[in-house]
Amino acid sequence: MNIDDNIESKRSPQKRFSLLDRLQETVLWRSLFRSGYPSTDENRAMVMFNSFFLHIHPVKVKKNSLRISYTWGLGVISAYLFFLLTITGGILMFLYVPSVDQAYQDMQALETSVPFGMMLRNLHRWGAHLMVLVVFLHMCRVFYTGGYKTPREANWMLGVLLWVFTLLLSFSGYLLPYDQLSYWAITVATNIAAYTPILGDKARVFLLGSYDVGQPALQRFYALHIFLLPLVVIGLMGVHFWRVRKDGGLSAPLSETSGGSPESVDPRHSASPQTDEQTQLFPKIPSRTYGLMALVKRTGPMVEKGPDDTVFSWPHLMVMELLAMLSTTIFLLFVSLLANAPLRGWADPDITENPAKAPWYFSNLQEILLHMSPALSGIWIPVGVIIALMAVPYFERRQEDVGIWFASSKGREICVWSSVYTTIALIVLVLFDEYIGVRSLVSSPAIFPEWIIPLGTMGALMAILYAGIQRWQPNGREIALAFFTAFVTTYFVLTISGQFFRGIGLHLTPVWNLPPGGLTF
Amino acid sequence: MAAQSTTIPLPQGADLTRRDYLRLSLWGGLCIVTAESLAATVASLWPQVKAGGFGSVVTVGKAEDFPVGSVTSFPEARLYISRVESGFLALSRKCTHLGCVVPWQKDEPSLDKIASQGRFNCPCHGGMFDRYGQVVAGPPPRPLDIYPIKIEGGKILVDTGKTIVRVAYNPSQAVGV
Numbered sequence: 284m285n286i287d288d289n290i291e292s293k294r295s296p297q298k299r300f301s302l303l304d305r306l307q308e309t310v311l312w313r314s315l316f317r318s319g320y321p322s323t324d325e326n327r328a329m330v331m332f333n334s335f336f337l338h339i340h341p342v343k344v345k346k347n348s349l350r351i352s353y354t355w356g357l358g359v360i361s362a363y364l365f366f367l368l369t370i371t372g373g374i375l376m377f378l379y380v381p382s383v384d385q386a387y388q389d390m391q392a393l394e395t396s397v398p399f400g401m402m403l404r405n406l407h408r409w410g411a412h413l414m415v416l417v418v419f420l421h422m423c424r425v426f427y428t429g430g431y432k433t434p435r436e437a438n439w440m441l442g443v444l445l446w447v448f449t450l451l452l453s454f455s456g457y458l459l460p461y462d463q464l465s466y467w468a469i470t471v472a473t474n475i476a477a478y479t480p481i482l483g484d485k486a487r488v489f490l491l492g493s494y495d496v497g498q499p500a501l502q503r504f505y506a507l508h509i510f511l512l513p514l515v516v517i518g519l520m521g522v523h524f525w526r527v528r529k530d531g532g533l534s535a536p537l538s539e540t541s542g543g544s545p546e547s548v549d550p551r552h553s554a555s556p557q558t559d560e561q562t563q564l565f566p567k568i569p570s571r572t573y574g575l576m577a578l579v580k581r582t583g584p585m586v587e588k589g590p591d592d593t594v595f596s597w598p599h600l601m602v603m604e605l606l607a608m609l610s611t612t613i614f615l616l617f618v619s620l621l622a623n624a625p626l627r628g629w630a631d632p633d634i635t636e637n638p639a640k641a642p643w644y645f646s647n648l649q650e651i652l653l654h655m656s657p658a659l660s661g662i663w664i665p666v667g668v669i670i671a672l673m674a675v676p677y678f679e680r681r682q683e684d685v686g687i688w689f690a691s692s693k694g695r696e697i698c699v700w701s702s703v704y705t706t707i708a709l710i711v712l713v714l715f716d717e718y719i720g721v722r723s724l725v726s727s728p729a730i731f732p733e734w735i736i737p738l739g740t741m742g743a744l745m746a747i748l749y750a751g752i753q754r755w756q757p758n759g760r761e762i763a764l765a766f767f768t769a770f771v772t773t774y775f776v777l778t779i780s781g782q783f784f785r786g787i788g789l790h791l792t793p794v795w796n797l798p799p800g801g802l803t804f
Numbered sequence: 805m806a807a808q809s810t811t812i813p814l815p816q817g818a819d820l821t822r823r824d825y826l827r828l829s830l831w832g833g834l835c836i837v838t839a840e841s842l843a844a845t846v847a848s849l850w851p852q853v854k855a856g857g858f859g860s861v862v863t864v865g866k867a868e869d870f871p872v873g874s875v876t877s878f879p880e881a882r883l884y885i886s887r888v889e890s891g892f893l894a895l896s897r898k899c900t901h902l903g904c905v906v907p908w909q910k911d912e913p914s915l916d917k918i919a920s921q922g923r924f925n926c927p928c929h930g931g932m933f934d935r936y937g938q939v940v941a942g943p944p945p946r947p948l949d950i951y952p953i954k955i956e957g958g959k960i961l962v963d964t965g966k967t968i969v970r971v972a973y974n975p976s977q978a979v980g981v
Contacts, residue, residue, distance in 0.1 A: 467904060467928070470902070470903050470904060471902045471903065471904065471928055473903075474901075474902035474903035475902060477903075488851055489846075489849070489850065489851065491851070492849070492851045493851050499851060503849075632905070633879045633905060634905065634907070635904040635905040635906070635907065635926075635927050635928065636927065637907075637925075637927030638927055638928075639904055639927050639928045649929075652902070652929055652943065653929050653930065653942075653943060654943075655943075656943075656945070657901065657902060657943070657945075720941075722941070722942075722943075723941075729945065733943075733945070787927070788925055788926075788927055788930045789927070789928070789929055789930045790930060
């Protein structure tokens with residue numbers, strides 16, 4: 284037995300047999316930790332199998348997936364932030380009563396009398412904002428490295444869903460402080476729900492539990508925020524992680540996977556060309572593999588390439604993950620020490636704040652709300668974007684450029700061109716609507732300024748984008764890159780203009796002239 | 805022993821075996837139970853309130869106290885009384901765009917011909933309304949909603965339980981003295 288070997292080796296006459304060694308020899312210890320400290324390859328494998336907490340990881344990982352410049356650790360950081368928010372949120376639940384009379388006072392108590400209350404609130408608030416940001420960046424990373432392609436289509440869809448649920452989680456928590464910021468943000472958002480087709484105002488009333496934001500709404504949002512949405516997210520996250528493993532670990536360039544990754548499960552997805560009928564009937568079996576294979580079912584790094592491209596998760600992956608979590612914690616603590624989460628006056632249904640702005644991650648939606656029908660900007664465009672994102676892997680299926688940022692130097696040029704073009708077009712449109720205004724040019728019938736002109740403009744802009752990239756003679760992947768970049772740029776530019784350039788009455792105002800409370804976090 | 809398949813003749817001529825029948829009942833039953841549970845959940849969470857909970861008939865004051873061009877706020881009744889040339893309008897203070905409370909700005913330049921100053925500015929998305937509640941600028945899709953007014957013995961009574969949604973202003977909406 285390996286464990287015994289370990290202990291034997293420690294029992295050299297020169298070494299003192301310490302208390303820790305003695306402890307590790309007890310039946311209790313060995314029932315808890317079946318394998319010895321992961322200092323040998325076998326124990327490095329065993330620790331991943333035997334630990335409930337580590338078995339989510341593979342025994343070995345591709346070197347590529349440890350490269351910081353490949354993943355930026357964004358997935359791990361997202362999951363870690365969810366964990367951190369669960370912990371801080373759980374503590375906050377002990378200190379908060381979801382009642383319109385009590386909630387605001389509890390917030391004040393957190394800021395003034397509860398020891399470390401302000402810190403706790405800051406960690407939860409800034410952590411939530413950071414998670415919204417990191418999850419979005421994670422999605423961008425996966426897109427730009429082609430990580431959504433076969434066999435990872437379904438996991439990409441799950442990821443898009445997780446992004447949507449992250450936004451919902453953050454937003455459902457937005458009402459809980461019950462200050463002016465919360466009250467009016469939720470009022471506006473739930474009024475958008477009133478434009479839901481068929482249901483109409485019923486959707487809004489059902490969401491609020493009443494006709495206005497009040498006690499029933501606070502209670503509903505509380506239940507959603509602390510129980511229902513996290514439950515869904517935990518479930519989705521579980522499947523998301525599981526599929527990462529089942530789909531062969533993180534995506535990587537073909538050159539690095541052609542030897543067969545240690546995690547390639549399904550031979551149909553193996554990148555190695557199977558030429559004759561024989562190999563199709565009997566998938567290529569590695570000629571020589573690690574002893575690991577006795578332990579791992581159906582996974583086998585191949586001798587020509589595999590061993591050099593992979594490293595043991597313990598310690599390599601463990602160290603990287605620990606680093607990601609540690610730097611996130613330090614960053615979040617730093618931000619929480621420097622800046623306090625905002626708390627405006629007690630929610631007052633009689634006075635709408637001016638400006639009444641959405642939280643920053645929805646200021647892009649608020650920006651488009653200014654320019655077209657709420658049904659179009661608040662429901663159809665978001666739904667359309669989500670469906671389009673989910674559909675990408677089913678239309679763009681080239682395998683050659685998986686694992687390569689922006690696919691090629693051509694792809695990089697197209698992305699730059701697309702983002703410059705989109706930025707200029709959006710700035711022109713926003714300025715045009717502010718100083719000339721579609722509604723003052725064409726006011727009736729209302730369907731023109733509210734639906735036809737906005738939709739026509741969007742269609743025309745996309746057509747120009749498509750025509751503009753033709754000089755690169757783009758393939759499907761590069762076209763997808765151009766449109767995704769246009770989406771990300773739009774998201775970014777409208778967030779900036781909605782958050783930093785909208786002042787009183789939501790008129791264009793430079794950021795240095797914004798009224799107090801003009802920025803909403 | 806293998807189950808003997810009993811066939812039940814169907815009107816269309818299609819045959820339903822016992823196995824098909826059981827399978828159909830199983831899935832059908834599951835679907836019905838799921839639908840019922842969902843419906844029950846929605847029903848139990850459906851708000852037990854009526855529109856405009858404040859909804860009683862409110863007396864806002866004497867008719868002669870409102871000079872032409874005046875706009876008076878009644879926060880408890882959640883409305884404005886706007887005195888226009890032909891009479892009174894009880895305007896809901898809820899923006900028809902996305903439900904923000906529209907404040908009356910008495911010092912801003914007017915958008916109608918009744919007076920030179922005063923208009924409604926919605927702070928949420930920049931909607932602007934005149935004394936009639938008509939949209940002059942911004943995204944609101946229709947004029948401010950109104951409530952029915954009755955004048956009895958010189959006093960103005962507003963029925964806040966009944967919201968009137970209108971497409972445009974016309975003088976008949978204003979109730980004369």
